[in-house]
Amino acid sequence: MVITCPHCHTDHNIQTNQIPEGVSKVRCKECKKDFPFSPATDKKQQNSGPRKIAVALSKGGVGKTTTAVNLAAGLAMAGYKVLLVDTDTQGQSGFMLGLNPQAGLTELVNKELSAEETIIKARDNMWLLAGGKSIAGLKRVIDRKDYGGEVTLAETLTRIEKNFDYIIVDTSPGWDPIIVNVLFYVTEVLTPVSLEVMTLQGLVEFLKSMSSIQKYNKDLSLGYILPTFFDKRVKKSIGILNKLEELYANNICNPIRYNVRLSEAPANGQTIYEFAPGCNGAHDYRDLVRKVTGKEKLFM
């Protein structure tokens, strides 16, 4: 990523994964002055183009789509321009937003349709590049390539990303050429970890697979671990949360509580802020938006 010194305005090309953890300031090589820096705070303000965050874990049903949609919608409400990219054959992001897009990511990558025809406005400040069944065809296109298949998605998204502050990518469960493509494109990964079931094992496996991609995409890092389906009445839930806090202290977010409103909102085609703005789910996702942007006063 590129960061700009606020004193002398020199641009510095740095690799985020080479910065030691806990660093809060850096020194400009040009003017030798210190300035604050935090990889987890608002990188857009540091002139580095959009932040590109994949919501991913190989395990199914952990809250990836719920998180991608409500994180994207929350960022849009905060005034950022957000593109939500759905890379799942289930195409549920569109459904959750009450949309029924006829075309999306596959048609854009295959150059069958333009960005104007495939990127649809979902809400104020928020656009959707839809997934769905056609993603299966995209997988075949990637598989057939002799070389460069893993950057197919990056080549397309890099062309259109400049109009946005955040690109949030929803991913499908499992490990396939599409998730590999996503990890060649994004620089941050947000991993929802369900506390309802034992997903720690799945997380460790996923992080191992992710590290094989980090050898090629040096800017890729695990940004956030998001505990989901938290229920403080369930002992196991607290146990897994404590373990996660112990293992991933630098990446952990406040948990998203189990909240029946979150499971009802999609059927109404509404984000949680529209469907039940006062519920625990809306409260928890607003907190996530504050964490991701580093803006503690948002929505207060």
Ligand SMILES: Nc1ncnc2c1ncn2[C@@H]1O[C@H](COP(=O)(O)OP(=O)(O)OP(=O)(O)O)[C@@H](O)[C@H]1O
């Ligand atoms: N915190 C929560 N409390 C209650 N229900 C939730 C919560 N988060 C998500 N859900 C519900 O759980 C189900 C699975 O969530 P979601 O679809 O977001 O998971 P996913 O990881 O995207 O699944 P998949 O791997 O199939 O893509 C959905 O019905 C959703 O509405």
Ligand SMILES: [Mg+2]
């Ligand atoms: Mg999903």
